[in-house]
Amino acid sequence: MDHERIAVLAHEKFPDRAKTALGVIRYGDQGVRAVLDRDRAGDRVADHVTDVADAPIVESFADAHAAADGDLDALYIGIAPIGGGFDESWRSDVEAAIEAGCDVVSGLHYFLNEDEELAGLAEEHGVDLVDVRRPGDDLTVASGASAEVDADVVLTVGTDCSVGKMTASLEIVAAARDRGIDAAFVPTGQTGIMIAGWGNPIDRIVSDFTAGAVEEMLVAAGDDHDLLVVEGQGSIVHPAYSAVTCGILHGSMADGLVLCHAADREVVHGYEEFDLPPLGDYVDLYEDLATPVHETEVVAGALNTKDVADEGAAAEAVTEFGDETGVPAADPVRDGADRIVDGIVDAGLGGE
Amino acid sequence: MDHERIAVLAHEKFPDRAKTALGVIRYGDQGVRAVLDRDRAGDRVADHVTDVADAPIVESFADAHAAADGDLDALYIGIAPIGGGFDESWRSDVEAAIEAGCDVVSGLHYFLNEDEELAGLAEEHGVDLVDVRRPGDDLTVASGASAEVDADVVLTVGTDCSVGKMTASLEIVAAARDRGIDAAFVPTGQTGIMIAGWGNPIDRIVSDFTAGAVEEMLVAAGDDHDLLVVEGQGSIVHPAYSAVTCGILHGSMADGLVLCHAADREVVHGYEEFDLPPLGDYVDLYEDLATPVHETEVVAGALNTKDVADEGAAAEAVTEFGDETGVPAADPVRDGADRIVDGIVDAGLGGE
The missing domain is CATH 3.40.50.720 (NAD(P)-binding Rossmann-like Domain)
Known part of the structure; x- marks a missing residue:
């Protein structure tokens, strides 16, 4: 395309x-x-x-x-x-x-x-x-090859569906490029694929090949850039979609994670009987789950404040989110992703 | 069938x-x-x-x-x-x-x-x-309905692929039935499906429907039995197959987990550059990951000692495995699954 x-x-x-x-x-x-x-x-x-x-x-x-x-x-x-x-x-x-x-x-x-x-x-x-939702016929199981790509890999991970992981990923790429980092977006969903013009629709892949389909993209793009920002999906504690999340987490073998959340979200979107765990639990869970496959940590946070009407309240929510997660945070739409890129660069990622 | x-x-x-x-x-x-x-x-x-x-x-x-x-x-x-x-x-x-x-x-x-x-x-x-590897056309995303089934649900979870989760599940069902518990096996792989005569091949499902395909089976069987033993797949830290594992974990909304391991396994089978984490980490990871969707705990352990030639060494390995995981343990093939069922029953599961 x-x-x-x-x-x-x-x-x-x-x-x-x-x-x-x-x-x-x-x-x-x-x-x-x-x-x-x-x-x-x-x-x-x-x-x-x-x-x-x-x-x-x-x-x-x-x-x-x-x-x-x-x-x-x-x-x-x-x-x-x-x-x-x-x-x-x-x-x-x-x-x-x-x-x-x-x-x-x-x-x-x-x-x-x-x-x-x-x-x-x-x-x-x-x-x-x-x-774009039709997966290729040539996908297979992961081999662990994501560890070999030259680029540093950052993955956006969420506290829920629909918290803005794709937007955060795209804003991170834009902010990183503004800073002279050769960054590229790795799409995993249909909208991201239409924007990027390439990619595997991870939620449509045979479940055994979930990680492999991410690896295939990283291997394809990894030597052409210094920083790959992988679009995450779902949440690792989502009652329906966690399989996709987990496959992307391990398939990407990310060097750093950006935790994405929507302000005031307290229950799973569309599954309101399920409470979201505390933010700190997400940090621990994503890190503990990823690390046996590839050592990583949450290096920044993205808070979606689109439902917070007041500018001051939004800024306060971002500050609070940063405090709770212990990493640099921003609303990438309201503020741009510069502080998020700070967190990525501070962790030694992006080749600077 | x-x-x-x-x-x-x-x-x-x-x-x-x-x-x-x-x-x-x-x-x-x-x-x-x-x-x-x-x-x-x-x-x-x-x-x-x-x-x-x-x-x-x-x-x-x-x-x-x-x-x-x-x-x-x-x-x-x-x-x-x-x-x-x-x-x-x-x-x-x-x-x-x-x-x-x-x-x-x-x-x-x-x-x-x-x-x-x-x-x-x-x-x-x-x-x-x-x-049996061809999934049905009517599968969809999970709704959280596994929480509503009458039966208690136990899931076998592994430290790796090929550690004996299917065998452990079948031996648990047999030992539970011997004790008068109305138990049934819920298959998730092709061999299990051929044995049971029904089931969804979870590794062949579209990744978005992984949890939903488990839920569909539990809803179908849940009111006919007091204990359902779900066959687990892979491992939650497997570089290729963790998506399937995670979808089964959340889709089953298990009330208890049985941790399955193979004696002397130290690296991921077929992915030898990846070390297995310590057993205690698996217990924490499975519990911490499952609980936001459905509270659960590891209630027993199954150790596969088929590569341990000596009967005494095998018994010792089982004892050590039980000590490390802190739950009743057995090699279900060598010893039968009675001690494992003890752990299940002690946790209040199985309707006894």
């Missing part, structure tokens, strides 16, 4: 319920030339989101194509309904994109390549349908 | 390299009427294995069929080459079984159902090809 001029489909959900679209706009190397949202057609991205490159919001792929002077190379599906299905109201846009010679990139559970109509049309027009 | 009269294929590998065949003979409810091993044809099972029901060892399926007076309902593939492929030298036996109206049960990576010749023949003769 190497797209330079793309349109992003986000019908009826931009920006607040369009996590993938926003991620690609904010962090992707692709140039976003238009956003499709029939509810906001006529607005501009800048009317809704600050600090990102602006683009028109349009009604349809035809309008996006026109707005980009007919010069687009892909349509990205930037939203996902609950369950990951394909919304039939998108079909005309996807067909129009294919007919215009564009690839279509999707992180849906529903694989575009298994839709006979779309697959046939794509073949006819010589374009690719890229289902 | 509900087979009562079966033949087990173990060509050139019975008994020492035929783990599945031996497991089915020793622990399965199916009656094994013959073992196929062309290298030992003419011998009897009792010539090689003690304490199990005897059966003839024969050259081919035709001979097995004759030895069972034409009354067989399945052929089980009781061996697996490295890589899990199908050995073409078995094809004539499998075909003969299908033509005789027998189901064929396999735990190979190679799916019999995807072999057009065998699948066509099976359809023609109205028999089932059962690929």
Whole structure:
């Protein structure tokens, strides 16, 4: 996937319920030339989101194509309904994109390549349908090769799902690059893969190959950079997703961990009968669990304060989070990730 | 799968390299009427294995069929080459079984159902090809429902792969039943599934569904028994397989853990550059990791002393293992699992 001029489909959900679209706009190397949202057609991205490159919001792929002077190379599906299905109201846009010679990139559970109509049309027009949730066929068990990569490896680990591990990872990479560190993002989920343009969707891998699929990415990227920041998933004490978390922890053989948390989160998201343990327990658990495979420690913390309205209260929450975890901490969105990179560099990582 | 009269294929590998065949003979409810091993044809099972029901060892399926007076309902593939492929030298036996109206049960990576010749023949003769490594299509993420099952749940957890977790689990069930406890075995691997006749192959599940696939089994079996013994996999600090271990730990929401270890094992099997941590660390790690999801503790230990030649040294190793872990311990094969069941019952589990 190497797209330079793309349109992003986000019908009826931009920006607040369009996590993938926003991620690609904010962090992707692709140039976003238009956003499709029939509810906001006529607005501009800048009317809704600050600090990102602006683009028109349009009604349809035809309008996006026109707005980009007919010069687009892909349509990205930037939203996902609950369950990951394909919304039939998108079909005309996807067909129009294919007919215009564009690839279509999707992180849906529903694989575009298994839709006979779309697959046939794509073949006819010589374009690719890229289902980023479909794992490669060549994955296997880990061998321990992550220990051999040249780059230092940092992994974002969470107290829960949906605390901002992907965003923290991307902000760390950006802040490290600002400091002259040759850093790269290693994606493990569909949004991260769409942003980065490569990667293995770890939650879709055969469970035996979970660590191996992380190792495969690190081996592929490890000699080209000084710092790899691996996007973590879930939490090591999540009642449903801890297997994925554990596989990434051991497969990455991380040299340092960044603990990610959402302010005021006290119970597991969507599993409210499960309390989150104290923050210090997470530090101990992640370190104790990782170390027999590869010695590591929590070197910094990322606190997501998006639900804290008041700037002062957010700053206070970050200070408290840093005190409880005993490492440099920041809200990477509010504050940038510079303090987090301090923690990484202080631990001797990143090749400085 | 509900087979009562079966033949087990173990060509050139019975008994020492035929783990599945031996497991089915020793622990399965199916009656094994013959073992196929062309290298030992003419011998009897009792010539090689003690304490199990005897059966003839024969050259081919035709001979097995004759030895069972034409009354067989399945052929089980009781061996697996490295890589899990199908050995073409078995094809004539499998075909003969299908033509005789027998189901064929396999735990190979190679799916019999995807072999057009065998699948066509099976359809023609109205028999089932059962690929136990192929997960069901209806699995999903865990919901936390394992907490609701009536039965107490015990999980065998390991210091490494291949330390005898399946055997320990089966011996615990046998010893508990001897004591009048209504206990059942919950399989998680292909051999366990072939023995039990049901189950989800957890190492082949999509990683996001690892815990959910365990939960699905516990919910299915939990109201029919007082004690469920879940077969663990791998080790929580295994460089390749810990994701599977962690998913089973949290998905089972076990009330008690039995720590399984192999005497004199000091490094990870097949990953010799990784040392095993001290036994006490395993106890802490498993308990600390499990407890935020469901409070539990290590209640007993199982030590595999098969590589300890001397009876006295084995007994000493078991004593030492019990001292180090602080719980009742036994080698379930040498000693039976009675002391292990003591630990389970002392912890208030099993409904006694």
